[in-house]
Amino acid sequence: MELIVQGIIKAFELIVSFDPEVLGITWLSLKVSGIATLISLFIGVSIGTVVALTNFYGKRLVISLINTGMGLPPVVVGLFVTILIWRNGPFGFLEILYTPSAIIIAQAIIATPIVMGISLAAIQNLPPNLRLQILSLGASRLQMVWVLIKEARLPLLAAIMAGFGGVISEVGASIMVGGNIKGYSRVLTTATVMETGKGNFDIAIALGIILLLLAFLVNLLLTQIQQRQRPR
Amino acid sequence: MKVFRNSKVIITLMIAALLVASGTTNVFAAKQEPKQKNIILATTTSTQDTGLLDVLIPIFEKETGYFVKTIAVGSGQAMAMGQKGEADVMLVHSPDAENKFVTDGFGVNRQLVMHNDFIIVGPADDPAKVKGIKSSAEAFKLIAKAEGLFLSRGDNSGTHAKEKTLWKKADINPVGHKWYQETGLGMGQTLNVAAEKKGYTLTDRGTYLAMKKNLNLDILVEGDSALLNIYHVIEVNADKWPKVNVAGAKAFADFMISKKTQNIIKTFGIDKYGSPLFFPDAGKNVEDLGK
Numbered sequence: 001m002e003l004i005v006q007g008i009i010k011a012f013e014l015i016v017s018f019d020p021e022v023l024g025i026t027w028l029s030l031k032v033s034g035i036a037t038l039i040s041l042f043i044g045v046s047i048g049t050v051v052a053l054t055n056f057y058g059k060r061l062v063i064s065l066i067n068t069g070m071g072l073p074p075v076v077v078g079l080f081v082t083i084l085i086w087r088n089g090p091f092g093f094l095e096i097l098y099t100p101s102a103i104i105i106a107q108a109i110i111a112t113p114i115v116m117g118i119s120l121a122a123i124q125n126l127p128p129n130l131r132l133q134i135l136s137l138g139a140s141r142l143q144m145v146w147v148l149i150k151e152a153r154l155p156l157l158a159a160i161m162a163g164f165g166g167v168i169s170e171v172g173a174s175i176m177v178g179g180n181i182k183g184y185s186r187v188l189t190t191a192t193v194m195e196t197g198k199g200n201f202d203i204a205i206a207l208g209i210i211l212l213l214l215a216f217l218v219n220l221l222l223t224q225i226q227q228r229q230r231p232r
Numbered sequence: 233m234k235v236f237r238n239s240k241v242i243i244t245l246m247i248a249a250l251l252v253a254s255g256t257t258n259v260f261a262a263k264q265e266p267k268q269k270n271i272i273l274a275t276t277t278s279t280q281d282t283g284l285l286d287v288l289i290p291i292f293e294k295e296t297g298y299f300v301k302t303i304a305v306g307s308g309q310a311m312a313m314g315q316k317g318e319a320d321v322m323l324v325h326s327p328d329a330e331n332k333f334v335t336d337g338f339g340v341n342r343q344l345v346m347h348n349d350f351i352i353v354g355p356a357d358d359p360a361k362v363k364g365i366k367s368s369a370e371a372f373k374l375i376a377k378a379e380g381l382f383l384s385r386g387d388n389s390g391t392h393a394k395e396k397t398l399w400k401k402a403d404i405n406p407v408g409h410k411w412y413q414e415t416g417l418g419m420g421q422t423l424n425v426a427a428e429k430k431g432y433t434l435t436d437r438g439t440y441l442a443m444k445k446n447l448n449l450d451i452l453v454e455g456d457s458a459l460l461n462i463y464h465v466i467e468v469n470a471d472k473w474p475k476v477n478v479a480g481a482k483a484f485a486d487f488m489i490s491k492k493t494q495n496i497i498k499t500f501g502i503d504k505y506g507s508p509l510f511f512p513d514a515g516k517n518v519e520d521l522g523k
Contacts, residue, residue: 086318087475097318098272098301179303182286197420198281199443 007205014206021183026210029187030218032100033168036107037115040163043108044115045156049145051116052123053131066120069113074106078173081106085177098179103187106173111163118162122155123148157226161219168215188214271480272301274310274319276390277418279463282438282509284500291496292487298480306389306418314338314466317473321481323488325436325463326390327518328397339466345488346497346510347462347521350394352453353423353440354380354432362432368456369401376404379411381431385422386414390461395434398458423447436461438509441501460521463510465489489514 014022051062085091085102096102126148134144149156171189178185180194188211195204279285280302289300303310303319307326313319315338323345324330333339352362352371360378362371375382384406385392399406406412413431415422419439426433427447440451453459465488467481487493494512501509513521 086316088317088473092475095270098303179301181301181303182289184299184301194280196424197277197418199420199424199446201446 003201004205006202008209010202011206011209014203015210022207022210024183025186025188025191025207026214028100028185029168029189029211030214032103032174032187033107033164036104036167037111037160037164039104039108040111040115041160044112044159044163045119045149048116048119049123049149052120053145053148063120066113066117070117072110072113073172074110074170074174075172075176077106077109078176081109081173081177097177098181098185100178100185102177103174103185106177107167107170110170110173111167114166115159115163118159119152119156122152122159125155126151154226157222161222164218164222165215168218169211268477268480269297269299270301271298271321271477271484272303272313272319273321273323273484274303274305274313275323276307276310276325276463277304277420278325278391278436278439279323280304281418281420282442282501284438284497284510287496287500288488288493291493292484296483296487298483300484304418306385306387306392308388308390308393311338314468317468317476320468320477321484322466322468323463324390324466325461326393327462327464329390329393330464330466334466338469338472340469341482341485342464342466343485343489344513344516344518345463345465346494346512346514347460348437348510349454350391350434350459350461351437351440351451352432352434353426353447353449354452355430355448356450357430358450358452360432363450363452365453366456368398368453368458371453372398372402372404375432376402376406376409376411379409381429382406382412383422383426383429383431383433384412384414385419386416387418389419391419391434391436394459394461398434401458423449438501441505441507441509444505462513462518462521 048066051059051066081102082097083089085094085097085105087095087097096105130151131144131148134147139147169189171193174180174187175190175193178187178190180186180190186194188207192204192207192211195201195207275285281304285302285304289302292298293300303313305313307324308329310319310322310324311326311329311333314322314333322339330339330342334342352368354360354362360375360380362374365371365374384395415425417425419435420443422433423435423440423443424447425431427449432452437454440447440449465485467478467485468476470476470478494514497510497512498508501507
């Protein structure tokens with residue numbers, strides 16, 4: 001218990017003193033996970049919408065696969081990304097192993113099925129007659145899709161939150177493909193693991209608290225946007 | 233129309249965030265730097281957990297302009313990376329495995345850097361009564377006989393390799409016994425587990441000293457010549473893997489055995505722990521260590 005109090009005090013110290021290392025780590029976490037979520041948003045929403053709106057043979061199988069992907073284990077993603085991008089792997093020429101870019105790729109792979117699964121369900125959940133109504137008002141197919149996406153924006157923002165929450169808190173893939181390099185690819189989660197390993201529990205707890213605060217602030221912002229737009 | 237405007241705002245915000253994020257720092261620019269600027273250093277957890285590399289690497293980078301990507305894993309995994317050409321240079325402490333690594337042609341220029349020693353630590357009440365025993369193999373025998381809980385790294389690290397040779401010397405195969413548990417974690421975390429479960433473990437002195445304040449573990453056995461912990465730097469053989477950064481690896485090895493670095497190693501940790509964590513050995517013979 002005393003340790004937790006110490007951790008909270010330490011977190012407060014680190015935040016108010018603007019410790020440059022902690023600031024850098026926090027900013028990198030936000031940036032890496034933010035970009036990964038944006039990438040997953042584009043891929044996830046487009047494929048999710050297409051799958052939701054079309055009928056094809058094996059659709060249920062595809063949806064099952066996407067839903068399974070929502071629980072993709074980060075370490076497994078980390079392992080495969082490592083093998084694909086290391087020097088002598090098929091994408092070795094990119095030379096991106098142990099860089100923040102590698103973390104973005106791994107996190108985007110983790111977040112995409114989450115965003116895809118939720119957007120798919122969101123679009124499927126819209127009243128089936130809505131499509132016909134929109135089309136009968138003379139909208140083109142593309143306009144129809146756009147209106148549907150806008151109609152589903154509440155669950156879609158939830159999809160962003162779920163995707164971002166999944167990757168900002170993820171450690172297995174980040175440590176494998178990022179390497180936890182000081183001042184370069186160290187993010188909040190990998191730093192927490194390392195400080196725990198070193199026995200610096202107060203700093204580890206402090207980093208954990210900063211991570212929670214960061215996740216809270218991002219979700220607060222997204223929730224603001226989401227709730228402001230509630231249709232009246 | 234309000235709804236429409238708001239969704240535009242969101243999209244604008246997102247694009248702005250993306251631009252700011254990718255513009256302010258070079259997330260995607262890593263590959264534009266000179267190809268041979270990056271050095272991948274595969275090393276054991278102890279050099280990172282003690283904080284030694286946090287002191288040495290910035291000096292090296294400042295002096296030479298190289299960028300070192302330190303990947304702290306066990307010595308076994310570090311050499312596996314070198315064997316696949318996924319590292320340029322290694323700082324490891326698993327002499328038998330290192331010899332094989334070099335003989336098999338994966339590494340070149342293996343050079344002595346420093347040493348400290350391994351110690352057997354355990355709970356103060358010491359149920360197996362090993363405190364003060366001179367021979368480490370003898371202590372292992374007592375632990376096995378008393379079935380005292382022993383935490384093994386179990387990760388092919390240098391410490392794990394040393395532990396296995398000690399069991400062999402004691403003529404005991406502990407694997408599969410209830411009192412013998414493998415953590416599969418780094419040294420720091422294994423010490424935490426040992427402290428929590430009141431178990432024995434073998435550790436390098438550096439990591440133990442660096443973590444002592446949070447551990448309820450005492451040094452029980454020390455000073456046996458079999459407990460010497462020797463660190464070498466090895467460059468990965470570029471003949472096998474053309475992508476290896478030969479010049480960078482050599483520069484790092486030279487840096488580790490340079491007089492200046494050796495002096496830093498000599499005094500590292502004294503201010504914080506009252507005694508040095510490592511003893512510099514560049515240029516010495518392995519046979520002369522610990523005498």
